[in-house]
Amino acid sequence: MKRIAILTSGGDAPGLNACIRAIVRSGYYYGLEVLGVKRGFKGLIENDFFTLSTRDVSGIIDKGGTIILTSRENRFSEFKYRKIAYENLRKLDIDGLFVVGGNGSLEGAYLLSAEFDIPIIFIPKTIDNDVFGTDYTIGFDTAVNTVVDAISKIRDTSYSHERIFIVEVMGRKSGFIALASGIASGSDLTLIPEYPFPMYLIEESIEKAFLKGKKNFIIVLAEGVAYAKDLRNTLLERLSKKEINISEIKYSVLGYIQRGGSPSAFDRILATKFGVFAVKQFLAGHKNIMVSFEKGDLNIKQLKDVHNRIKKPNIEDFDINNIVNFV
Ligand code: F6P
16 A cells, blocks of 8 residues: 655645645545644654544544645755755655645745655645746635635725725735736735736836825735835825825735635645646656646646746736726
8 A cells, every 4th residue: 555645834824724625635546645744844844744644634624724734944945954854754654745735835846856855745835826837826816715705805995985905915925816806806905926017107106096096005015016004104205295095005915814714616626626636647657846836727737837937917917907997
């Protein structure tokens, strides 16, 4: 009987549990024994393995977070700790390691696969959606829905008090969450790091809108561009010199509410498909791969081709958002 081990690594994302469930259930379905590793790469280094049964994953498809815990383990960037991790995997006769993670974990998984003889199957998850080689990562859709819901609420206040609002969203250095949320919420301006807007254009778009009679305005700001507080202060100062009557500029930093919560149907389905597909690829003899979802199809990519790469939102989506906000 072959043995596989699963770990979740990096920031939690809605849909991780659905993915764990899918790997465990399909693993046993195909005659594998499945172990869990606690706290991601930390558990690999500290030899924290445990058996995961099909019953252990009952009732978790709708739960946020990860039942096997996660961490950001800096030690994994050092060879000596990756060696310890490999030795622990060998001691337990693990035939394949399933890593569910984002970009940092992808780098760790790639290094481990390049240096040691342990087959790795990587499954992309991160609310940021910034993993190269896949259109979607587990957790992104739920995070966008959370942001859109929050903006709908903020819009009520923005309209009623005739205020400008800046809503800061997560994404680290990428603007996927901001752009998708900006489009879906019909916000007036979306600022993302990949396609920067100079300050004078930000001012100009608010000025134009107010001159045409608009009295409220919502800006979605990706955290990779600036802090909402700083942007607010700059805008207040600059707009006060214009011939328009703006009342107040408020900001909301949505923060960790974007990481938690019950996964959307899309994320549950994606996570389940990724999990089962990943097990099938392992059984077919593929190793050191990432499973991906591109143009509606499941696919595999070599880790060496996807690690350390940058993924950008489509410029077309950015244009669409600007076009529909032309007032
Ligand atoms: O990568 C997911 C993410 O939530 C980013 O959007 C954010 O910048 C970062 O993690 C926060 O990291 P931490 O959980 O370490 O505070």
